[in-house]
Amino acid sequence: MGARRRLPESFYLRDAATVARDLIGRWLRRDSVILEITEVEAYLPDDSACHGRFGRTARNAAMWGPGGRAYVYLCYGLHDMLNVVTGPEGEAAAVLIRSARPVAGLEEVQVRRGGKSGPVLLTGPGKVGAALALDPSWSHHALFERGGLELLSGEPAERWLHGPRVGIDYAAPVDRDALLRFAAVDTPWVSHRKTLRSG
DNA sequence: ACAAGGATCCTCT
């Protein structure tokens, strides 16, 4: 297994769906905690499910910036959700990290997740945010720079599952049905498995 | 200034 290095800024300067697929199997590292990404969703410009659909606001400003930065927002008043911003400055696009598998720092993750174990520990975007102890102040943090939260290379997945995104019933039908959710094959570390198909 | 609702999670049945 080769050494994992931080992915370069150019990795993120592509469309969100492409980056989303390419994130499966990569690693997120914060200090001693390392998580392997197993499930993601892409949110695009001109997407009625995307937070950018009302234009640039204080909350979503990071989404409008250049790719490679974090966008963390508070959901339902209590869950911190981690997104990876993609594409060029001036368009709102990002990839939501929905699930992950623990690689290192399992004990720390369990402390942050109330002592849970097994897939329930990290299958869901709010759980990933909790496991990495993130909050909205992490928005704009550069994932390709050393320190804090980093995104590391590795072997990208050759195959994946895809399906509709979760929790966006308010969106237009064409966006609700779009296959913009991607997940690793053959792993229990994925949420809402029933609506996933091989891609 | 206000009301509505949300890219979820946990517990209980």
Next chain:
DNA sequence: GAGGATCCTTGTT
């Protein structure tokens, strides 16, 4: 399978 937690963001008045 259903409902409550919990509070910020957004669009509207």
